[in-house]
Amino acid sequence: MKKKVLVTGGAGFVGSHLCRRLLNDGNEVICLDNFFTGNKENIIDLLPHPYFELVRHDVQEPILLEVDEIYNLACPASPPYYQYDPVATTRTSVLGAINMLDIARKCNAKILQASTSEVYGDPEVHPQPETYRGSVSTTGIRACYDEGKRCAETLFFDYYRQYGVEIKVIRIFNTYGPYMNPDDGRVVSNFIVQALKGKDITMYGDGTQTRSFQYIDDLIDGMIKLMASRSEFTGPVNIGNPDEFTMLELAKKVIELTDSKSKIIYKPLPQDDPLQRQPMIDLAKKELDWYPKINLRDGLVKSIEYFKKII
Ligand code: NAD
Ligand code: UDP
Numbered sequence: 001m002k003k004k005v006l007v008t009g010g011a012g013f014v015g016s017h018l019c020r021r022l023l024n025d026g027n028e029v030i031c032l033d034n035f036f037t038g039n040k041e042n043i044i045d046l047l048p049h050p051y052f053e054l055v056r057h058d059v060q061e062p063i064l065l066e067v068d069e070i071y072n073l074a075c076p077a078s079p080p081y082y083q084y085d086p087v088a089t090t091r092t093s094v095l096g097a098i099n100m101l102d103i104a105r106k107c108n109a110k111i112l113q114a115s116t117s118e119v120y121g122d123p124e125v126h127p128q129p130e131t132y133r134g135s136v137s138t139t140g141i142r143a144c145y146d147e148g149k150r151c152a153e154t155l156f157f158d159y160y161r162q163y164g165v166e167i168k169v170i171r172i173f174n175t176y177g178p179y180m181n182p183d184d185g186r187v188v189s190n191f192i193v194q195a196l197k198g199k200d201i202t203m204y205g206d207g208t209q210t211r212s213f214q215y216i217d218d219l220i221d222g223m224i225k226l227m228a229s230r231s232e233f234t235g236p237v238n239i240g241n242p243d244e245f246t247m248l249e250l251a252k253k254v255i256e257l258t259d260s261k262s263k264i265i266y267k268p269l270p271q272d273d274p275l276q277r278q279p280m281i282d283l284a285k286k287e288l289d290w291y292p293k294i295n296l297r298d299g300l301v302k303s304i305e306y307f308k309k310i311i
Contacts, residue, residue, distance in 0.1 A: 002028060002051075003027045003068040003069055004027070004066065004068050004069075005022050005027050005029050005030070005067060005068065005069045005070070006030045006032060006069070006070045006071070006100075006103070006109075007019050007022070007029060007030070007032070007071045007073060008032045008070070008071070008072050008073055009032075009033060009038065009072075009073030009075060009114075010029070010030075010032060010033055010038070010043065010054075010073070011031060011033035011039060011040060011042050011043050011054075012033070012037055012042070012077075013042070013179050013180045014073055014077075014172075014216065014219065014220075015031065015033070015038065015042075015071075016038075016042035016043050016179050017177070017216050017217075017220050018073070018223060019046055019052070020046065021220050021224065022224075023046060023049055023052060025224075027051070028051040028052075028053075029046075029052050030053045030055060030065060030067065031046075031053065031054050031055070032055045032057050032059070032063075032065075033056065033057075033074065034056065034057065034058040034074070035056065036076055036081070037181060042179050059072075059074040059095070059096030059099055060088070060091050060092055060096060060099070061095075061099070062099045063103070064103065064106070065103055066107055067103065067107055067109050068107070068109055069110045069111070069227060070103060070104055070109055070110070070112065071111075071112045071223065071227070072096065072100045072111060072112065072114060072152075073114040074096050075089065075093055075096065075145075076092075077145075077186075078181075078185045078186045079142065079145075079185060079186075081184070081185065083141055083142075083144065086144035089144040089148055090144045090147065090148040090151075092148070093145075093149055093151065093152045094148055094155070097113065097151075097152035097156065098155060101155060101159045104165050104167075105163050105165050109166075110166045110168065110227065111156075111166070111168070112169075112170060112226060112227050113167070113168070113169045113170070114170060114172060114223075115149050115152065115153050115170060115236060116145075116146075116171060117171055117172065117174070117238070117240065117277055117279065118142065118145060118146045118149060119134050119136070119146065119149055119171060120132055120135070120136075120274075120277070121134045121136030121142075121146060122136075122272060122274040122275060123277065127242065127278035127279060128238070128277070128278065128279060129238075129280040129283075130171065130237060130280075140271055140272040141272060142271075142272045153169055153236065156169055156234075157234070167234050167235075168226050168227055168229065168233075168234060168235055169234060169237070170222065170223060170226050170239050171235075171236050171237065171238045171239065171279075172219060172239055172240065173211075173212055173213075173214060173239065173240025173277065173279045174187075174188075174211045174212065174214065174240070175213070175215070175216055175219045175240075176189070176214075176216065176299065177216030177217070177302065178305075179216075180303075182307060182310065187247060187250065188213060188250070188300075189307070190202060191251055191254040192254055192258065192303060192304055192307045193311060195258040195260035195262045196260065196307060196311060197311065198261055199262060200262060200264070201254070201262050201263070201264045202267050203248065203251060203264050203265065203267065204266075204268065204269050205268070205269030205273065206248075206266070207248035207264070207266075208246050208247075208248065208275075209246065209247055209269070209274070209276065210246050210247075210275070210276045210278070211244070211245065211247070211277050212241050212245070212277060212279060213243075213245065213250070213296055213299070214240050214241035214294075214299075215294035215299030215302070217294060218241065218292040218293055218294055219239055221290065222288065222290045223239070225288040225289070237283050237284050237287065238280060238283065238284060239284055239290070240278075240279035240281065240292070241292040241294075241295075242278055242280070242281060244276075244278040245296065253297065254304075257297070257300050257301060257304055258304055
């Protein structure tokens with residue numbers, strides 16, 4: 001059955017993939033975005049689609065829309081952008097969650113929150129299961145994002161308990177792929193663009209910190225499966241690829257795959273930068289029959305093709 005689906009942050013990296021997938025699956029899609037980090041180019045091919053609508057709106061303000069499902073993605077995700085106006089970042093997460101949950105409550109719509117592995121902060125438990133409560137600074141430069149996302153999770157669970165809203169909370173681990181903004185500042189896009197342009201690769205710290213990178217198609221599958229899961233299943237559920245790499249290993253892979261002559265240069269590690277991160281995905285396997293299918297090498301090859309075209 002055709003559903004009317006609202007995607008906030010739909011013009012961003014993840015949101016544009018999600019809008020495309022939802023349309024291909026035969027749904028009507030309303031893409032809502034204020035274009036802070038999103039870009040019309042990401043969804044330009046969708047504009048002529050008869051079941052696609054674009055709404056320019058800031059989720060910090062209330063809005064009334066009639067929908068069956070909501071994916072709440074609106075929020076800058078890259079450290080340089082979410083730290084640019086930290087107060088707006090927290091407001092976007094907190095007021096955005098309230099405004100979208102109010103729509104869900106009024107329309108009896110199902111709502112999914114794009115939460116993040118950042119709720120675990122700089123983790124003392126490794127790998128991170130959903131039961132781990134995290135190690136997050138409330139005062140550091142990442143707190144506007146981390147604490148905003150943690151409060152959004154709290155609001156989701158309170159709307160669920162207090163008003164019976166059907167909620168789904170996904171904790172997304174580092175994701176990469178086509179339609180990332182080349183100036184976004186995140187590590188995969190930075191390294192690929194630097195390698196393709198023959199510029200120095202900027203390594204923050206000594207490069208021994210780790211991340212676990214998932215390719216965008218795996219994430220979108222996880223989001224769709226979570227939204228379709230049994231109504232009692234709220235999450236939070238980790239969606240990420242457990243293959244863990246140091247940033248030095250990532251840089252070397254990118255240099256090899258782009259056949260680049262770029263050199264690695266070292267810059268200071270930003271404050272509160274997590275030293276390690278790896279998802280435990282047993283819950284996603286059990287509840288959603290989901291596991292990542294695309295390894296880092298294959299995902300990087302697809303991403304490099306995209307960045308070659310656009311830069
Ligand atoms: P992105 O910056 O590409 O997309 C975010 C989108 O939200 C942009 O289109 C932006 O313009 C829009 N937006 C920001 N503030 C808004 C506001 N106040 N009102 C309306 N729209 C607003 O980032 P992304 O990587 O696509 O991330 C999407 C979501 O997934 C975010 O909520 C992010 O926290 C979450 N997430 C992403 C990752 C990742 O690795 N990509 C990891 C964990 C969580
Ligand atoms: N990083 C880096 N060089 C860059 C951008 C990022 O070494 O040009 C590092 C960053 O310090 C962090 C890791 O790569 O340790 C992942 O950074 P990103 O911003 O992509 O994601 P997050 O820190 O939010 O997981």
